[in-house]
Amino acid sequence: MHDPTATARRLLGRAACAAIAAAALLVGCQASPPSSPAPPTSAIAPPSTDASPAGRSDVPDMVAALAELVAEADPVFLQSLNEERVAWMEGMIPPDEPIEHMFREFDLAEELLRAGRPDDGIRRFSALRNELIAGQVSMASKGPVREATQRIAAAWLRRVAEDALPAGSAGDPWVAPAVDGAAGSAAATRNARLELERLVRADVNDLAARWLLFVTTAYLGQPADDVPERARIDPAVLASEGTLSRFADVATDAGLAGARRQGGAVLDDLDGDGSLDLMVSSSGLADPLALYLGRGEGTFRDATSGSGLAGLTGGIDLVQADYDGDGDRDVLVLRGGGLGDAGAFPPSLLRNEGGGTFVDVTHAAGLFRLATGKAAAWGDLERDGDLDLYIGNQTVPGGTAFPNALYANNGDGTFDEVAEALGAQALGRTSSVALGDMDDDGDLDIVVTRIDAPSLLLRNAGVGADGALLPFEDATRDAGLGEPRWASGSVVFDYDNDGHLDLFVGDGGRALEAFDVLLQDVVADLLGQSAGAERPRLFHNRGDGTFEDATRDAGLWRVLLANGVNAGDLDGDGWEDLVIATGDPDLRALVPNRAFRNAGDGTFQDVTLAGGFGHLQKGASVAFGDVDGDGDEDVHVGMGGVYVGDRFPSLLLKNPGHGNRWLTLRLEGTSANRDAIGARVRIDVVGPAGARSLHRVMSSGGSWGANSLQLEVGLGAAEAIERVVVVWPSATGEQAFQGLAVDSAYVLREGDPAPRALSPGAPSAP
Numbered sequence: 001m002h003d004p005t006a007t008a009r010r011l012l013g014r015a016a017c018a019a020i021a022a023a024a025l026l027v028g029c030q031a032s033p034p035s036s037p038a039p040p041t042s043a044i045a046p047p048s049t050d051a052s053p054a055g056r057s058d059v060p061d062m063v064a065a066l067a068e069l070v071a072e073a074d075p076v077f078l079q080s081l082n083e084e085r086v087a088w089m090e091g092m093i094p095p096d097e098p099i100e101h102m103f104r105e106f107d108l109a110e111e112l113l114r115a116g117r118p119d120d121g122i123r124r125f126s127a128l129r130n131e132l133i134a135g136q137v138s139m140a141s142k143g144p145v146r147e148a149t150q151r152i153a154a155a156w157l158r159r160v161a162e163d164a165l166p167a168g169s170a171g172d173p174w175v176a177p178a179v180d181g182a183a184g185s186a187a188a189t190r191n192a193r194l195e196l197e198r199l200v201r202a203d204v205n206d207l208a209a210r211w212l213l214f215v216t217t218a219y220l221g222q223p224a225d226d227v228p229e230r231a232r233i234d235p236a237v238l239a240s241e242g243t244l245s246r247f248a249d250v251a252t253d254a255g256l257a258g259a260r261r262q263g264g265a266v267l268d269d270l271d272g273d274g275s276l277d278l279m280v281s282s283s284g285l286a287d288p289l290a291l292y293l294g295r296g297e298g299t300f301r302d303a304t305s306g307s308g309l310a311g312l313t314g315g316i317d318l319v320q321a322d323y324d325g326d327g328d329r330d331v332l333v334l335r336g337g338g339l340g341d342a343g344a345f346p347p348s349l350l351r352n353e354g355g356g357t358f359v360d361v362t363h364a365a366g367l368f369r370l371a372t373g374k375a376a377a378w379g380d381l382e383r384d385g386d387l388d389l390y391i392g393n394q395t396v397p398g399g400t401a402f403p404n405a406l407y408a409n410n411g412d413g414t415f416d417e418v419a420e421a422l423g424a425q426a427l428g429r430t431s432s433v434a435l436g437d438m439d440d441d442g443d444l445d446i447v448v449t450r451i452d453a454p455s456l457l458l459r460n461a462g463v464g465a466d467g468a469l470l471p472f473e474d475a476t477r478d479a480g481l482g483e484p485r486w487a488s489g490s491v492v493f494d495y496d497n498d499g500h501l502d503l504f505v506g507d508g509g510r511a512l513e514a515f516d517v518l519l520q521d522v523v524a525d526l527l528g529q530s531a532g533a534e535r536p537r538l539f540h541n542r543g544d545g546t547f548e549d550a551t552r553d554a555g556l557w558r559v560l561l562a563n564g565v566n567a568g569d570l571d572g573d574g575w576e577d578l579v580i581a582t583g584d585p586d587l588r589a590l591v592p593n594r595a596f597r598n599a600g601d602g603t604f605q606d607v608t609l610a611g612g613f614g615h616l617q618k619g620a621s622v623a624f625g626d627v628d629g630d631g632d633e634d635v636h637v638g639m640g641g642v643y644v645g646d647r648f649p650s651l652l653l654k655n656p657g658h659g660n661r662w663l664t665l666r667l668e669g670t671s672a673n674r675d676a677i678g679a680r681v682r683i684d685v686v687g688p689a690g691a692r693s694l695h696r697v698m699s700s701g702g703s704w705g706a707n708s709l710q711l712e713v714g715l716g717a718a719e720a721i722e723r724v725v726v727v728w729p730s731a732t733g734e735q736a737f738q739g740l741a742v743d744s745a746y747v748l749r750e751g752d753p754a755p756r757a758l759s760p761g762a763p764s765a766p
Contacts, residue, residue: 062348062360063311065368069345070285070313077342080261080284082115082644102128106144110151113587116645118155118162125152139202146206149195153212154588156192158645160185160220161617174616175249176218176238176592176609189220200231207523208588215590219616237526238614241555242597242605244571246612247635247653254627255300256292259647261640262563262620263287264318264334266706267627269294271303271356272328274763276625276708279331280638280650281315283338285345288313293356298628298654308358312348317621319706321378322674323387324413328352329675329709336402337374337394338642344370344402347391366415372402375489375703379435379444380673380729382463386411387673390446392430392703397452403427404448408469423471428453431508432703435678436492436501438479439545444678444729446472449487449505457481459545480547484508486534489565491702493576494695495598499682500541501697506562506580507534518561518584522591525559533559538604555603561591564704568624568633570611572660572714574694575600579635581619581704585642590616593637615639617648621705626712627652631662631743633712638705661715664745665724666758667698672730672750675709680727685718685742692718715742724748724755 075084089108095101109124129148139145161174163185193216199209214233217224224232251257260282270277275296281289289309292300304310315333322329330352335345349365350358362368367389375392382388386409393402403425407415419425429451435444438457446458459475476482481503488506495502509518521533538554539547551557564581571577575598582591592614596604608614613635621638628634632655639648663683667676679698684691694713701707715721724737728750737748737755746755 062346062362062368065346066311066313069370073285074342078285078339079114080339080343080642080644082111086111086115086117102131102144106148109148113151113155113158114643114645116643116647118158118645122152122155125155139199146199146203149199150208150212150588153192153195153199153209154590156188156195157212157215157590158587159188160192161648163188174215174219174590175612175614176235189216189222192216193222197228197231200228204228204230207520207527211519211523212588212590215616233523233527238592238609240605240607240610242599242607242610244595244597244607244611245656245658246610247570247655248612249615249651250298250654251650251652254298254652255302256650256652257302258290259640259649260284260638261287261644261647262338262618262642263315263638263640264705265621265623265636265638265650266318266320266329266331266700267623267625267636268320268329268700268706268708269710270320270329270331270352272354272763274758275629276627277303277356278627278636279318279320281318281333282640282647283314283316283642284644286313287315289315289333291356294627296629298634303356307356308350308353308360312350312360314345315348316373317375317704319376319378319700320709321387321677321700322352323349323378323389323409324351325386325674326352327674328354331358332376332378332389334373334376334391336370336372339372340396340399344372344400346370347373347376361413365413366417367407369405369417371405374430375433377433377435377446377703378700379678381406381408381435381444381460382467382469383443383672383729383731384411384467385669385671385673385730387677389415390424390433390435392426392433392448394429394431394451395427396429401427404430404433418469421471422469423474424458426450426456426458431487432490432505434490434492434503434703436503436697436699437678437680438492438501438503438541439475440500440543441545445475447481447490447492447503449484449490451486451508454482454485455487455490455505475545479545480549481539483537483549484534488562489580489702489704491565491567491578492697492699493567493701494697495538495567495576496540496602497575497693497695498541498543499680499693499695500543502541503537503539503547504556504565504567504578505537505539506565507536507560509533509561509584519586519589519591521559522561531559533561536560536562550602553602555605556596558606560594561589563618563620564622564638564702566622566624566702566705566707568635568701568707569712569714570595570597570607570633570635570655571658572632572662572716573598573600573658574660574692574714574716574718578604579613579622579624579637581622581637581639583618583620583641585646587641587643587646589618592616593619612653615651617641618646622702623705623707624701624712625708626664628654630655630657631664631712632657632660632714636705661718661742663711663713663715663721663724663740663742664758665711665713666745666747667711667726668747668749669728669730670750671732672728676726676728676750677709678729681711682725683713683715684722684725685715686720686722687716687718689717691722692716718742726750 113121263281275294406419595613618641
């Protein structure tokens with residue numbers, strides 16, 4: 001049975017626990033009678049991994065299966081069921097021991113905040129703080145009074161955020177520099193400042209408190225001159241290192257609405273009309289999927305009703321591919337990742353029926369399995385024209401084993417699971433997966449990043465005489481990979497345009513440390529102080545299948561607290577940039593999302609402030625796509641955290657244009673898979689500075705958030721396109737196309753020498 005004080009004990013640490021114990025002895029807390037029944041004593045068993053819920057032989061449809069699994073979910077084990085956990089805690093028999101009473105109060109106050117009840121959480125934390133102070137507990141560093149006060153301040157800031165957003169609005173107004181009217185309730189802001197000033201007066205080295213105090217000035221537009229000088233943070237810590245025109249959040253005007261928890265996003269043409277659409281998920285077990293169909297000029301209509309998505313709830317991530325080769329893009333929904341050992345749920349394979357309608361074919365395809373899916377990638381591993389699927393699961397240490405899964409496409413709409421036979425299971429807490437030809441031998445390798453375990457490179461050994469895949473080889477050590485050990489999202493891309501695929505892996509913090517270490521390390525890094533947290537990694541491909549760590553030289557050796565990461569060309573100069581969504585489950589983790597401009601010389605410049613990317617609410621998925629058909633890439637950022645009380649609307653950041661030329665390509669495989677996922681593309685252009693070549697790979701990009709499966713390539717100042725060379729992931733190999741013009745869109749069909757021009761937003765099919 002779950003220990004009701006475990007959360008508080010873990011968060012506070014031994015020193016704080018000892019202080020609570022001393023205070024409890026002095027105060028002599030008295031228990032009161034229970035006001036509601038005790039919590040359930042029966043706990044759900046570890047989830048079955050059979051191909052049907054609870055091991056039954058009769059397989060219900062997916063809607064019924066999900067409804068049953070959600071109904072059986074027990075708040076004792078699943079900490080994302082926050083309202084249910086509050087009811088359970090409030091119904092427990094109060095402990096007799098004063099120390100256990102205080103631990104319970106801390107745990108319950110924290111859960112109230114997570115459940116979206118900040119007023120109740122503030123009252124409970126305030127009462128607990130008063131008891132501790134009465135017991136002569138000071139606001140010492142890392143002590144329980146400080147921990148409670150930090151949470152009270154963060155709760156008031158949450159009230160500010162809620163008040164700043166009118167009902168039904170979209171977007172995050174908390175982006176520096178402050179936007180007029182974004183400050184929300186003056187009373188809530190004042191209360192937050194009073195609590196934070198109390199913290200920094202007691203300990204100026206409390207970087208978490210100093211940062212949150214900085215938030216009230218730099219982000220909420222409050223005066224900074226009355227902040228104690230020794231506690232101030234210079235706004236220059238957010239200064240951009242390069243130039244970028246500011247992206248505006250147009251989510252509300254575009255027709256996107258609804259606050260969600262962290263989840264996935266697919267930004268692609270899902271109804272076949274040539275315009276990009278958006279499907280989004282939210283990781284709450286009962287949270288619905290949503291579908292928005294694009295009108296082609298940058299706005300969307302909510303098309304969820306009638307799309308076939310009703311009852312298909314939950315989803316930590318989404319990734320699209322035309323797995324059956326019928327000309328439209330299907331979507332995989334992943335569930336269970338981040339929920340722990342007791343949070344096993346099946347994925348959903350949504351077959352696109354055309355026109356923005358879907359049907360769940362998970363059972364028929366052979367993909368139904370209760371697991372803890374966190375990330376997935378599609379690719380043709382044996383180059384037979386059919387897309388295979390690799391899914392990264394999360395195994396909690398000491399819990400039920402959920403190995404990663406590899407599903408081989410049989411070419412008839414069904415899949416066989418072959419990971420164990422091919423040595424591709426990669427057990428652990430997988431945080432991201434990616435497929436890419438990392439050694440330039442013509443087939444796709446598998447990159448797996450994990451939490452508290454080395455990242456992996458599983459090298460594709462090709463196929464045997466019978467055409468079947470040979471076992472994968474662990475090439476991690478030989479390739480020079482393995483870090484970071486605490487990893488988040490990843491993306492495979494060619495950042496230096498040398499024709500070889502590089503790898504960026506986001507930092508995932510240190511999950512077993514007290515939370516304030518993570519936030520304090522982010523702030524310490526911004527202040528130029530020593531920070532011991534994990535850092536991201538940028539691995540440069542030497543061209544022989546081995547990599548060098550280029551993180552420091554590239555200017556990316558920073559503490560980011562990354563979640564989703566993805567690559568795209570923000571300014572259209574031909575060099576792919578990075579956008580990183582940041583955050584942590586803790587409600588105090590208000591750290592900005594980040595954007596880094598590729599300077600074209602091997603370095604990246606922080607352009608977060610200049611580009612308007614530094615939103616503070618929790619960031620999750622990142623997806624690039626030209627939603628308005630003007631040739632440059634816009635960015636969708638899925639916002640929201642783990643808990644019910646940390647829902648937030650997503651962002652749609654419109655590219656203002658940077659005066660550069662562009663080219664949009666839609667590839668159509670014939671012997672290769674229909675969308676040519678895995679194809680390598682080289683665009684040779686000429687301009688005022690002479691000739692240059694741009695290198696791209698066809699994929700949906702990073703592992704949390706899916707870019708459109710059309711290549712949207714910035715050409716810089718190019719005046720003409722000499723040729724486009726496609727290396728198809730099939731026996732066709734290399735094919736050159738000529739006669740393409742800048743600022744245009746084309747379909748390139750495998751085997752057809754003539755590119756077919758498209759008007760922006762035109763359907764791909766003739």
